[in-house]
Amino acid sequence: MLTPVEMEAFKLSLLISLASVLCNLPIAIPIAWLIGRYRFAGRALLDACVHLPLVLPPVVTGYLLLMLLGIHGPIGRWLYTTLDIRLAFTTTGAIIATAVMSFPFMVRAIRLSVEGIPPGLDEAARTLGAGPLDRFFQVTLPLILPGILAGMITAFAAGLGEFGAVITFASNIPGQTQTLPLALYTALQSPNGDVAAMRIAGLSVALGFLGLLAGEWMARALRKYYGTAAC
Amino acid sequence: MDGTRVAQVLRHRGMLEIQLRHARDTFELNVSLRCPTPGVIALFGPSGAGKSTLAHIIAGLIPLQSGYIRLDGETLSDSALGIHIRPEQRGIGYVFQDARLFPHLSVSGNLRFASQRVGNRASYVAHDEVVSLLGLEALLGRRVHTLSGGERQRVALARALLLQPRMLILDEPLASIDTPRRAEVLPFLVRLRDRFSIPMLYVSHQYEEVLQLASYLAVIDQGSIRSAGQVSQLSQLHELQKYIGHEAVGAVLDAVVDAVDTSSNLASVTLGGQTLRFYLPNSNTGQRIRIHVLARDVMIATHAPTGLSVRNTIFCTLTQLYDEAPDSVIATLQFGKTVLLSRITRSAVNELQLKVGASVWALVKAASLRGNLL
Numbered sequence: 001m002l003t004p005v006e007m008e009a010f011k012l013s014l015l016i017s018l019a020s021v022l023c024n025l026p027i028a029i030p031i032a033w034l035i036g037r038y039r040f041a042g043r044a045l046l047d048a049c050v051h052l053p054l055v056l057p058p059v060v061t062g063y064l065l066l067m068l069l070g071i072h073g074p075i076g077r078w079l080y081t082t083l084d085i086r087l088a089f090t091t092t093g094a095i096i097a098t099a100v101m102s103f104p105f106m107v108r109a110i111r112l113s114v115e116g117i118p119p120g121l122d123e124a125a126r127t128l129g130a131g132p133l134d135r136f137f138q139v140t141l142p143l144i145l146p147g148i149l150a151g152m153i154t155a156f157a158a159g160l161g162e163f164g165a166v167i168t169f170a171s172n173i174p175g176q177t178q179t180l181p182l183a184l185y186t187a188l189q190s191p192n193g194d195v196a197a198m199r200i201a202g203l204s205v206a207l208g209f210l211g212l213l214a215g216e217w218m219a220r221a222l223r224k225y226y227g228t229a230a231c
Numbered sequence: 232m233d234g235t236r237v238a239q240v241l242r243h244r245g246m247l248e249i250q251l252r253h254a255r256d257t258f259e260l261n262v263s264l265r266c267p268t269p270g271v272i273a274l275f276g277p278s279g280a281g282k283s284t285l286a287h288i289i290a291g292l293i294p295l296q297s298g299y300i301r302l303d304g305e306t307l308s309d310s311a312l313g314i315h316i317r318p319e320q321r322g323i324g325y326v327f328q329d330a331r332l333f334p335h336l337s338v339s340g341n342l343r344f345a346s347q348r349v350g351n352r353a354s355y356v357a358h359d360e361v362v363s364l365l366g367l368e369a370l371l372g373r374r375v376h377t378l379s380g381g382e383r384q385r386v387a388l389a390r391a392l393l394l395q396p397r398m399l400i401l402d403e404p405l406a407s408i409d410t411p412r413r414a415e416v417l418p419f420l421v422r423l424r425d426r427f428s429i430p431m432l433y434v435s436h437q438y439e440e441v442l443q444l445a446s447y448l449a450v451i452d453q454g455s456i457r458s459a460g461q462v463s464q465l466s467q468l469h470e471l472q473k474y475i476g477h478e479a480v481g482a483v484l485d486a487v488v489d490a491v492d493t494s495s496n497l498a499s500v501t502l503g504g505q506t507l508r509f510y511l512p513n514s515n516t517g518q519r520i521r522i523h524v525l526a527r528d529v530m531i532a533t534h535a536p537t538g539l540s541v542r543n544t545i546f547c548t549l550t551q552l553y554d555e556a557p558d559s560v561i562a563t564l565q566f567g568k569t570v571l572l573s574r575i576t577r578s579a580v581n582e583l584q585l586k587v588g589a590s591v592w593a594l595v596k597a598a599s600l601r602g603n604l605l
Contacts, residue, residue: 118331118334120327120329120331121331121333123292123318123325123327123331124325124327124331124333125333125344126292126317126318126319127290127292127318127319127321127323127324127325127391127394128319128344128345128348128390128391128394129319129320129322129345129348129349129350129394130319130344130348131319134348138344139333139335142335143334143335145335
């Protein structure tokens, strides 16, 4: 079975990944909606910014975060001196690094479902007396729910595996920022860590499988609920 | 409200008044139209004429560039006064060509979406009544994607009505349904028209549908209204042929059944002091009906004919000869205030020496006439 340290890493992985997904949600939905729905100046730039963590080496993303949010960075120093909040090398920091890395996955999934909303439903809702907020919550949101759930699952799974950005920005502190991949890395560094590495790798594979199956099951349930035809 | 304003509103009660210019790319809409309400106003014209754009502007879905729209004395849009009532507050029910039901809601969820957003308009459409009128009882629990095209449009109609609308816009509601299945929807439209006395704008490029529903007809082409008036009056215009096609040319007569011969299923109406008999099963005395007398079904005789099987022999005056094609002529035949159109060959005109002002007999087979309940 898992050692206490590995158990800690397992729990921490779940916590950090889940928290990063929840942090991303309120930002990803409006941005995906904006990009998926409207054509505006700067749309391409916004889209590129969203996708940046996908193409940058994760270590670079972690380094940039350190530059911005570390206690010597412009935002990090202000947070530290005025609010006494330190992000680098903390669990919160690991959550932020994971969130930034999985953000593109979330936006992509939600945006796809925004683009898949049958055209004209918004107009129909308008003629039926629904104002802008009413339309967003009663028509748009329920229709992009499959995309939101799919995005959450993908982002959660990706978050479990995040390594480079976390180790750069939040370091590898057992019990605080040491997630499963970081624990696996530590095990590989130690002389007798082979068995531990195997255990952690096996656990990661199992988690990955579960995530994929859950996603597939959810997609199928939703397809059944909404039907395939656009109405 | 001061006295003149009250007088103004009263004068415009029962009117849809549109005066607008709207340009988009190379297309320009330039519409001036006043139609009586309530009743079905057909907005009829070829594809690309601007019908749907005009309907969208009336509903407020496309902002008005310049001009005004007034419904029963109330201004919906007026560019000069800076008035633009938002579509969500207009209370105009809109049935789109593609139904646009909400896929995440059931049929009854879609209906509830409308009835929860009525606002402060007076309620005149009851849920149960509209459900039974449109035959939706068995569909209420269904999910939208399991419905057929005709069922979808009926749900869309019910949804628009449950908004308790002050006007209904039907934007080619049958266009996305295959022809045999249109019969699943059209009778329901007739029922709605007869049950609820609200203004209905029926957008269509099918003359057939217009004849079954509308009392008022506005022909739109290339962005402007070409002619507008009562369907029966407009049917006499030669200009209409361009839009309805050769086969459909004929007079439209609106009348009231004054006798029924149940043994032969012949109903008769009196028009211009003369009797016209036609085939109409299950009719009753006193029913309002519409007869489309196709020009190709009307013959002309210069002498009172005898020994013919034809049931309708109407004495009338030839008031117009219109050259429809090099070899065919449309003759306008008037009796009292009623007019018939007859398509005859040019050689017939020459042989019979037909001239405007001549007294002739119009012959119409009762069997070739079909009445529609109106």
